Amino acid sequence: MAEQETESMMALEVRDGDNTVRFCEGRSFGAHHTVAGELVFQTGMVGYPESLTDPSYRGQILVITFPLIGNYGVPSREERDQVLEELPAHFEAAEIHIAGLIVATYAGEAYSHHLAGSSLGKWLKEQNVPAICGVDTRALTKRIRDQGSMLGRLLMQNGTEQVPDGIPAGAVTPNGTMTPAYPQTPLMPPPNMHAVNGKLAVKSINGAHGLNGYFSEKKMKEVPTYEEIDWYNPNVRNLVADVSTSKPKIYSPSASSALKHPSGRPVRVVCVDVGLKYNQLRCLVNRGLEVEVVPWDYDFPKLAGKEYDGLFISNGPGDPAMMADTVKHIATAMEEARTPIFGICLGHQLLARAAGAHTLKMKFGNRGHNIPCTNLLSGKCYITSQNHGYAVDANTLSKDWEELFVNANDQSNEGIRHVSKPYFSVQFHPESAPGPRDTEFLFDVFIKTIMDAIDDPKTLQQPVSFPGGDAAENAAKNPRLHPKRVLVLGSGGLSIGQAGEFDYSGSQCIKALKEEGIYTILINPNIATIQTSKGLADKVYFLPVNAEFVRKVIKHERPDAIYVTFGGQTALQVGIQLKDEFEDLGVKVLGTSVDTIITTEDREMFARSMESIGAPCAKSKSANTVPEALEAVEHIGYPVIIRAAYALGGLGSGFAENKEQLLDLCNKAFAASPQILIERSMKGWKEIEYEVVRDAHDNCITVCNMENFDPLGIHTGDSVVVAPSQTLSDEDYNMLRSTAVRVIRHLGVVGECNIQYALNPDSREYCIIEVNARLSRSSALASKATGYPLAFIAAKLGLNIPLNEIKNSVTKKTVACFEPSLDYVVVKIPRWDLKKFTRVSTLLGSSMKSVGEVMAIGRTFEEAIQKAIRSVDPSNLGFNETAALMSIDLDTELQTPSDQRMFALANAMHNGYSVDKIWQMTKIDKWFLYRLKGLSDFGHQMQGLMQTYHVDNVPHATFRRAKELGFSDRQLALFWASNEQHVRRARLEAGIMPVVKQIDTVAAEFPAFTNYLYTTYNGVEHDVGFTDQGVMVLGSGVYRIGSSVEFDWCSVRAVRTLRENGRKTVMVNTCSTDFDEVDRLYFENITLETVLDIYQLEQSSGVILSMGGQIPNNISLPLYRSNVRIYGTSPEMIDTAENRYKFSRMLDRLGVDQPQWKELTSTEEAKVFCNKVKYPVLVRPSYVLSGAAMNTVYSEHDLAAYLAQAAEVSKECPVVITKYIENAKEIEMDAVARNGIMIGHFVSEHVENAGVHSGDATLILPPQDLDPETVRKIEDATRKIGDALNVTGPYNIQFIAKDNEIKVIECNVRASRSFPFVSKVMGLDLIEMATKAMTGIPVREYPPLNIPSEYVAVKVPQFSFARLSGADPVVGVEMASTGEVACFGRTKYEAYIKGLIATGFKLPKKNVLLSIGSFKDKMELLPSVEKLHKMGYKLYATAGTADFLEEHGISVQFLEALHDQDQRQEYSLTHALANNLIDLYINLPSSNKFRRPASYMSKGYRTRRMAVDYQTPLVTNVKIAKILIEAISRNYDMNISKVDYMTFADVTDATAVVPQLPPSQTLEQLLERSPFKGKSVVSVKGYSKEELHLLFTVASEMRLGVEREGCLDILKGRVLCLMFFEPSTRTSSSFDAAMKRLGGETVTINESHSSTRKGESLEDTIRTLDMYGDAIVLRHPDNDSADIAAKYADHPIINAGNGSREHPTQAFLDLFTIREELGTVNGLTITFTGDLKYGRTVHSLCEILKHYNVTIQLAAPAALALPSKVRAALQARGQLGVESDRLTPEMVAKTDVLYCTRVQQERFEDPELYEVVKDELVVSAKTLRDAKKNMIVMHPLPRNMELHKDVDDDPRAAYFRQMRYGMFVRMALLALVMGP
DSSP: OGGGSOOEEEEEEEEETTEEEEEEEEEEOSOSSOEEEEEEEEOOSSOHHHHHTOGGGTTEEEEEOSSEESTTOEEOSSOBOSSSTTSBSSOSSSSOOOSEEEOSEEOTTOOOOTTEEEOHHHHHHHTTOOEEESOOHHHHHHHHHHHOSEEEEEEEEEEEEEEETTSOOOEEEGGGEEEOOOTTSOSSOSOOHHHHHHHHHHHHHHTOOOHHHHHSSOOEEEEEEEOOOOOOOGGGSOHHHHHSOSSOEEEOOOTTTOOBOTTSSBOEEEEEOSSOOHHHHHHHHTTTOEEEEEOTTOOHHHHSOSOOOEEEEOOOSSOGGGOHHHHHHHHHHHHHTOSOEEEETHHHHHHHHHTTOEEEEEEEEEEEEEEEEEETTTOOEEEEEEEEEEEEEGGGOOTTEEEEEEETTTOOEEEEEESSSSEEEESSOTTOSSSOOTTTHHHHHHHHHHHHHHHOGGGGGSOOOOSSOOHHHHHHHSOOOOOSEEEEEOOOSOBTTBSHHHHHHHHHHHHHHHHTTOEEEEEOOOTTSGGGSTTSOSEEEOSOOSHHHHHHHHHHHOOSEEEOSSSHHHHHHHHHHTTTTTTTTTOEEOSSOHHHHHHHHSHHHHHHHHHHTTOOBOOEEEESSHHHHHHHHHHHOSSEEEEETTOGGGTTOEEESSHHHHHHHHHHHHHHOSOEEEEEOOTTSEEEEEEEEEOTTOOEEEEEEEEESSOTTSOGGGSOEEESOSSOOHHHHHHHHHHHHHHHHHHTOOEEEEEEEEEOTTSSOEEEEEEEOSOOHHHHHHHHHHSOOHHHHHHHHTTTOOGGGSBOTTTSSSBSSSOOBOSSEEEEEEEOOGGGSTTOOOBOOSSOOOSEEEEEEESSHHHHHHHHHHHHOTTOOSSSOOGGGOOSOHHHHHHSOBTTHHHHHHHHHHTTOOHHHHHHHHOOOHHHHHHHHHHHHHHHHHHHHTTTOOGGGOOHHHHHHHHHTTOOHHHHHHHTTSOHHHHHHHHHHTTOOOEEEEOOSBTTSSOOOOOEEEEESSOSSOSSOOOOOOEEEEOOOSOBTTBSHHHHHHHHHHHHHHHHTTOOEEEEESSSOOGGGSSEEEEOOOSHHHHHHHHHHHTOSEEEOSSSTHHHHHTHHHHHHTTOOBOSSOHHHHHHHHSHHHHHHHHHHHTOOOOOEEEOSOHHHHHHHHHHHOSOEEEEESSOSTTTTOEEEOSHHHHHHHHHHHHHHTTTSOEEEEEOOTTOEEEEEEEEEETTEEEEEEEEEEEEETTSOGGGSOEEESOSSOOHHHHHHHHHHHHHHHHHTTOOEEEEEEEEEETTEEEEEEEESSOOTTHHHHHHHHTOOHHHHHHHHHHTOOOOSSOOOOOOSSOEEEEEEEOOGGGSTTOOOOOOSSOOOOEEEEEEESSHHHHHHHHHHHTTOOOOSSEEEEEEOSHHHHHHHHHHHHHHHHTTOEEEEOHHHHHHHHHTTOOOEEOBSSOOTTOOGGGBHHHHHHTTOOSEEEEEOGGGOOOOOTTOOOHHHHHHHHHHHTTOOEEOOHHHHHHHHHHHHHTOOOOOOGGGEEEOOOOOOOOOOOOOOOOSSOHHHHHHTOTTTTOOBOOSTTOOHHHHHHHHHHHHHHHHHHHHHSOOOTTTTOEEEEEESSOOSHHHHHHHHHHHHTTOEEEEEEGGGSGGGGTOOHHHHHHHHHHHOSEEEEEESSTTHHHHHHHHOSSOEEEEEETTTBOHHHHHHHHHHHHHHHSOSTTOEEEEESOTTTOHHHHHHHHHGGGSOOEEEEEOOGGGOOOHHHHHHHHHTTOEEEEESSOOHHHHHHOSEEEEOOOOGGGOSOHHHHHHHTTTTOBOTTGGGGSOTTOEEEOOSOOOSSBOGGGTTSTTBOHHHHHHHHHHHHHHHHHHHHOO
């Protein structure tokens, strides 16, 4: 590893005018010496060995913008070229020519490539070239770009010196190095006295250094010192003389390829070496020329004789103006006009000067591999490799010369040719090395010209001719298309293999067409996506994307053209099916032709097509039958891979090692497709992809290449993918790139496509796996990874617009015909949701299983992959050992990858597996494994660090390095036994913050105008300023089951609403969202850390988190507690709705019914409850998304197993058991409120009964079968709940209704999955309303709706069971659908049947199979079965069903469920399914008890699974069976009608207001029945649980009131007297604030200024105050004071503490705090620690806890133990748990509430005893290391040493929140005691 080398520092200085700027300091990894030269940057992403040896870089210090260098090492220096044996095989010169190298990160010794001979660092040392890493190369590139080429110097460290700490020596930048850099980034932030004092406190606790020890001397620190060197400008000397050959030398071709002159001699070219790259020599010699290389100043016209046939002038370094001699010799040769002449780079400039033109120095030159040059003759644009700082001034060319090429970006000259002689030259490098080989044909042009001139001397009087034709003719061949109306086919519902990526592509296509002014029609039934919303297509048809419906739409709409490449495989299939009809329908297919698509889709045709151009494909054969397949394998040999033709995402594919596996796969594959392809398996090879773009004019580019982290064998959709590739050399990269361009040109793709390769990691052998001639999943990834909008560009190319006429949307200046340069790395990780399915196989193979994916961006691979791991699931911390996630043994997991792969790698490394061992087992490239091993080792070191340091004094360089490697604050908190907030505070105090960088497509070479951003710690400056103060909208993160495109729609609609109203917006998301939708898009994790960082940087005005589903909701409370402004409903109220316990309590208060439920504390209690309410019951945890581990339980036996599973999902939140109500209807309510008042809502009904997860349910809107009374009750309950939670924004409630009684199942205070559906169907955008309500934009309540008559929409779930081998295809309380569609009709039946077809369901033609479990279902379905019978369907049934139907007079054919050897085929269900004899299988499992133990496989399960595997339509729900059969029986014609589409014209508002119903029991009513009224509160004794509940209910109302109005007028005109005989901050000010918030006044008497000083008795003081106020709050040191006061006062006395006896109001507020924080008090373990003897708050709380089922633990030294009387009471109640004289880790681990008390000096009679015990019970972050994640720490405050400050940052620290709760409780108490 790099770290193993001895670390020396190096400084980089730049010359800025007359100033010297220390740009940064980094690590030296080359030769250890100092150097000066000219700084230049190069944007190529591969090819550092070639670049470093390019003579054109002579004297220059090279900055490589790509941040990861050294990955593939350096090839052998000894290996020779096969033809030119004197030349090294892999380099461009015999030595390194650069003066120095600057990179961001360097791979060190951890390189990986089969040709590598050593590391880059070792080679640099051999050649004595210095190098520095740890530089923000992007910041440096921007500086060079803005100021032009500048001088630089690399200064080697020569020692260290001591300087006073606090003097800025530089900024700390990448790789933990001290770098300055800019004056504005000092090393240390200004002194933070708070932090200093904190550190002092810590030291004094440990007894080290007193105050004097800390400040006794000025603290010094050691900093490096550097050598000095003068500036050096290489351009002032003749660099060519340094690099040119010293004498002429001849190089000959091999005899077999040599070209001969008619005279018999070899054809010879004289090459003038002005800095010749060896590859130019190879290009000439390998084409058969003999080459004589001559020195730069060689007088070849005189000395070379006449025996040469062409003149070639090479590239080289420096200023052409210094080369007068060479120019003179070239001019002489031109005059002689004896041979053709060809010049490259410097050779081009010299030829131009010889022709009389001038050259000029460019600002910073062109150095990269992606520079577009247009040929002015043909109009074609080529991607070229360049390296030059000077250019030809085309304006100075004489009339004999013309421009040949121009730079498409900056219009500088790139080539010239003579108008009448065979002379030409180019500025770029056609020989590449490194770079693309697209212009290597120019060598062929040169040689052809030479051979023509030899054959016919007249050629010497003619200009050079070039292939490619004439520009005008080329343009006329493919004229631009101007369709008026274009039909775009969408991809339908999201499914595995075809998710949001296609949605993104389609939206981009529509945007491109709109920009061209074309009327756009879209067919896409996916109602949840932005693509089908207003603002994109002009007209949207919500219809199935299949041939039948597309044909109808074409006839109805008469479009001129159609796009079939933007809707995934679904749209492609339609294109193939309608191919022969398009012409008759008058429709032109835009973009890639359908014939090309068929070639790429038909495996056999594709293989033949590739063979014709010599592009290698895997050995393969196609088969249409099983015998053909067996025969094919004979030729190929095992192992093989089977693929189904025309299938998406590898459906029906797999690996077969033997005949048995082959037969199994064939059966499944033939069910999916009529043809299969069998090919050689290359498991273990690298999988590489390129995205290729080609226009109609044959301009062709590759936009992004990607390398799969996993070797071949895992479907690319299930692989971790890295872009750009990390382990390919220039030779590998461009070999595959050239093949890609050749293949795509051959196929004739127009637009965008994707090519996948398998590459042998041990050689250059490769083969093509497949080409997707459409926008693919990878295209969306590539677009987001590069910032290049592939789909947008592809849509334009389909109109025949040339690539070089489309602008790059990021730079606004350069053209789209270029290949993006990345200066960051992107990692994509899939998201699987396999836990949601029973019996699913978790193994990954060639068929895709992931439901979504995340993409993360970083400047290092480590940073990006850790971000990606966190994005996949919020519970993932990063790449570190994760014990809980590994259920199987590591070796198996590594060898047979599953969805747990990444954790297996982390755990294996943690357990000491070596990189070699893991590589053997996984074949993951070692480069990736080395990087991950580095993370694993670093994590180990971090854990060891705490033996020496604590969080507040971790060495700055270490902290910084951890962040650069992508470790999150939460991960570091785990390593450092601290908490996330504490680590964050330490990080901010150390001045470590991420910087924001743009994704700009050009690696900072051109200024970027993009809002597409990411954050990184590997940098020193931001790319953007922060002045917008935009509203932050948090997206939904990774697509997964339960949270998908619907939330993306919500987020984007919120953003659009804000922007339409002039608000700036900032979006944070990890997938899908398009960056043109928002003012700023951060491609980042939605975690507390990242959101806080961005909020702080952007100085955002506030955050909307109710649009992104559950993930933002889960961080709402921590954000709120970090003082982030949250728009909309208060996070405390969100918590009330999310915590099922609090929510249920609230419903009880509102009088809204809910199913009976019980909070779970033990299995025994659960059993008792279940027997009481009767099975079935539902087990559900708090804070979940789409019912994770929510289960229906039918018997006591199942209960224990399910409880364990539920508790695992949400360990720290209560688990609730609810009575499951069978045969009830489920109803969905989506609403928007403002300040608790509903302003818009829609009710939709479920087809299925309750018990099917709402995400899997079929929804009908407007509802068709709901009783108006039921609807009224639902609306009423929704209003009450909205008011009680004070909702502002969206909320969703699910109800069940039975016999007109409604019950609430759950409430989500956020946008829900159904918002897009209801908003679009009803024509009223609820999200727009919600956004306006939340941000204070005026919004109209209940605007009028314009719903046509006979209009129903039905939302139908889209399942992907076919992909998930083994999964049981049934629906239940766990969500299983991956997407949804919606269609419209005149009745619910018509809408349903269209929707069902839209999910890919095929309607039955003839044979229907029935297998019905329960008698109830048999009876319910009987009328429907009779209908089927009457319609003439042939019915089959399994045993019990057959008997039942025969009894009822319906004839059926009996089928036996499972195969028996003797069984006759006509009775075999298996045979019927396998041979596709069944058109529809209705299988209704008995009472949905399908969640049996995993080992049990029922007949029903096996036949259901077979139906899915053999693609037989399957129905498993009785309600669905009924609606389906009814819909079929109605025989709809399904013609296009006006309900099928939406045209997006703006709807005008009319006025309509819906009256509001009064909320439930008001605060006034609660206060009226107060049992506290007029009574003193002296002790906690005597209060019933009901009275406490009333107090807490009123406290909750007070909180709501304060939130809404600030002050309430309940006690207006009342006066409260406060009399404190002891010091108090909290209690006194809390009562003061409470009274004033209630509208009353307070009189405060300070004991030190009262008559007590004159000897007045307590009785008299009380009597006096009684005359002035309506109640008295008293604190007094005497234990009997409260009783005395109550005796003498007429008004109520409230005891605020009487000696060491009681503090009742503190006990009330403590209890309220526990309820608010944890939802409940029952079942908790409460640990008291500290002074329990004198702690009156503890005594009161112990007393009041008698009402609850709690366990109390006591931790106190004997001298401070709980009074025996209190202890005895606890023991008598059975509440006493562990007792100890100190707080043990075991006690902490069990604790739910840790209640600390102050050791009160004033209570001690013996001061010495106080000194002994005061420090014994300190609670610190370390104490909490063993604590539960969801426990809380409480303290009545004030505190001394017993509670360490490092706990303050822990979210579990509730003691400051405790005070706020205290005010609400005291408000409630005062109102109840003093109220009217």
